[in-house]
Amino acid sequence: MTLLWRNLWHRKGLSLLTALSVALTVGLLVFLILVKAGIEEGAAKGYGPFELVVGADGSETQLVLNTFYHVDVPTGNIPYEVFEGLAKDPQTAAAYAMTTGDNYNGYPIVGIEPAYFPERYGDRKLAEGRLYAASGEVVLGAHAARELGVHVGGTFKGGHGLVESHGAGDVEDHEVEDHEVEDHEAEGHEAEDHGEEGHEEPAKAGHEAGKEEEEEEEEHEAAGHGEPGDAHDSFEYKVVGILPMLNTADDRAVFTTVDYAWKVHGAEAQQHREVTAVLVKPKSIGGAQALKLAYDKLDNVQAVYTSKAVADVVNLVDQGTAMLNVVSVLCVLLAAISILLSLVAAAGERSKDAGLLRLIGKPASFIWFTLLGEGLLITAIGLAAGLAIGHLGSYLGATAMFEFSGIHVNALTVAEGEGLLAAGTLLVGAAASLGPAFRVYRADPLQLFRS
16 A cells, blocks of 8 residues: 555656546536435425325426426416315315415415425424414425525515515615606607607597506506505515425425415405415325316316326436436546556556566566556545535535425435445446556566566
8 A cells, every 4th residue: 555655646646637537527426316316305205195286277297396396487377166176075185275476585475274284294393483374474494594584573575476586575676666667657758749749640549548548457456456566565474483494395485374365466355366276185096086087177277196297307307317427427438548548657657666576576466456556546536535526516506406496405415326336436447447457467577677
């Protein structure tokens, strides 16, 4: 080992570059292994006991991703009566209506009955506070609460839409919007004045159309549908609890009562109650099939097997992973070539050293294992560094990965495939070392010494 270390230190620049190529390759593979493990874990427990989800017609995958993973946009809304029918159906063990459409600083606000949490996660205690019981009360997922710096007792106002990234209810943002509206109105008045000078009739027609639009807006507001911005500004949420870390997409959501969407958007006044989706726990497999067949027949309604939609997503991810595996194999080949070239250069430089060692009585196997051991030592150093790089990179990128996709990457655990990766890396290093070692092993010691 002393001789191996001195040989490496003598050619430290080339040895370091070779070990670095191995480390980067291993680090990339470790990251892919951890991400795949996170995807599989999320798929396994990403929807709990809810084998069926009912929502508006559209993409099945989109409906499931929005309902359980809080990504993408809803496929639409369905009447509240659909939920009532599902809840009363004898084939249903449990059903929970869900409403979405608003956010707080980019985190989705989800309306669902508080009984959803013990149904899905069992008897788990909240990290702080209690579950919500009245309109306007909310609990936050552990990740959302940490990133937003929100505590029990705090209040906030939501914003419209699912992808808003700025502070909801920010006064300065609204002032800017008001100025922009005023500018547009001023431009509109100038355009009308200009039209009146040369085109009296079209201007009158536009004015009459504007009056009709204003009358429609007044009727809309009288029916309880005010401006979305005004409704959001007047509806305040109060934080009453924070969920424990659940290691699902629910960690990055804000939860409240189902009726929040109706109150914020004014639909309750006319009793046009709609929900985004219904999460259904069937009593049996046959019950799930019966419910799907019954509710697929309704207009603008679809019932989706959750496990099938999640499996489709995982298969799609696997296809992408397969493409990345091709790149990984190329990286492994490049690392092996770098080890080979490094040892070929070392074998050429140490011809006299090898001849001298043979002349003083060292067996040929000693020369063999010296060069083979050097390749394995470089590989082992790169492997250790690569494992550290892969886990450290996964740890630093875990938050961004979870924010973007809802996938938990647990960088502090050893994934199942890492043992095979370590063994394979050492095997590749040994294979790359065999050629140069065999070359020196077969050489005549006197020829080596004379050269």
